[in-house]
Amino acid sequence: MRWHMRRIACWLLLSVSVHASASGSEPWQVGVLYWSDTIASQQVMRRGLEQEAERINQQARATGQRGVRLHTMVAGDGSEGIERQIWQMRMMVDNNPPDIIIVQPTDNAALIEPLQRANLAGIPVVAYDQYISGGVLASYVTSDNHQAGYLGGEYIASLFARQRPLRLVLVEYPLVSSTVERVNGFLDGLQAAGVDYHILQSYQAVQPQEGVQAARDLLRDFPDKGSVDVVFTVNNGAGLSLVETLVAAGRSEIIHATVDGDPGSVDNIRDGNLTRIDSAQFCALMGGTALQHAYRVLQGEAVPRQVIIPAFPVTMETLELYPGWQGSLPPSFTKPWPSTSRQWQNRLREGD
Structure with a gap:
């Protein structure tokens, strides 16, 4: 070296x-x-x-x-x-x-x-x-990174009518397995729900400053309100700063889905700041x-x-069930949105 x-x-x-x-x-x-x-x-x-x-x-x-x-x-x-x-x-x-x-x-x-x-x-x-x-x-x-993305995809699908393809921006990171699996899961969740989508653009970010840059690039590439329906970020490291930048720019019409479970992202869900679902890790x-x-x-x-380890879908409907990053797995529950698997299960999966 x-x-x-x-x-x-x-x-x-x-x-x-x-x-x-x-x-x-x-x-x-x-x-x-x-x-x-x-x-x-x-x-x-x-x-x-x-x-x-x-x-x-x-x-x-x-x-x-x-x-x-x-x-x-x-x-x-x-x-x-x-x-x-x-x-x-x-x-x-x-x-x-x-x-x-x-x-x-x-x-x-x-x-x-x-x-x-x-x-x-x-x-x-x-x-x-x-x-x-x-x-x-x-x-x-x-x-369960595929599950984390899939939960986001199926939940976002429940928020949209099917009249036209969903206009989607991805903020991804192709260098590690977890973030690749999250993107794949998100797209699989949309597809399983019968949602057509069009990927407008992909940016790369996992760290806070990269999230700011991804948001600036999005605002440059899609300056008109209503030109983007959903942004999916693969983690809160980039997602939180991206949301902050978009909110400051007045782009509150964009819906955000993400992964991690950061307290700041949970607050964004509670306060209605773009984020609708955060598939949380333990x-x-x-x-x-x-x-x-x-x-x-x-x-x-x-x-x-x-x-x-399962990912937990933090949404407005499940906020009170989520114990936070340091918490134990909460009890299993029935998802209050359409899903191919209605039960969220609180068990670890082990294997070779």
Whole structure:
């Protein structure tokens, strides 16, 4: 890699955030590679993971078992973040290998070689949120991203008559599996509801400033009120700033569907600020489950190769049921809008 050595300190070990148990047992060394520290949902995933580490260590102190010590790095956003995470994972494997690595990939393909390097070194790897498209993962924990998009598509379909094709703008991010699956799910949801649509334009954004730019591009490309029916954003990282920019420009006629469950987006639904549905992730649960599985792998236990956490449809009708990013799965319920699957189910799906 081309990074200058004097910059290494910026990306090396950011914290040893959870300490060994007081019993004297040597803790398991857990390398954790986070993606972003600017995207709010990812911050909550991190808190969930680190809170689970605290719980594990409390239990370890009480039982005399081995706890965990986390060694964390943050890649950062954009193309530099992708390259940085490649370098971080290589350094982690080659220079001071931990007992296990947990990674939130910045890119599905970029980490193939570092994952294969970990495989050859005998270091198990657990991924969460995003997949790595080559190599072997001990376990993969993610939201049901296709479901997240599908819920948005079927709900938006319930708001429109069928006299003409829906005029749709997509704000997507094709570099990671989760956001690709969300777009596919959204379009599948529209199609299953019998809605014809026309994709007017696609923009790329997952971070707040990118969302502002996507909104500016939309306003430039479609300056007339009524020229766009719906904007679908693949996350709240871009979606919140996009909505804010469109509202400031007076484009309140546009309907917005999105994914994540950010409190600001929930407020937009409650206040009628463009957003009609936000398919929420259970972010803390995702991060915590990733560490649970890593700890079980370290103890020699079998874990499912894949865990899929359901997404929750936050709408005006379901606001009171949504417990927030840090909450547990709410009870199953019947959707109050037309759907090919009327029941929302509160269960995790596991498999190989």
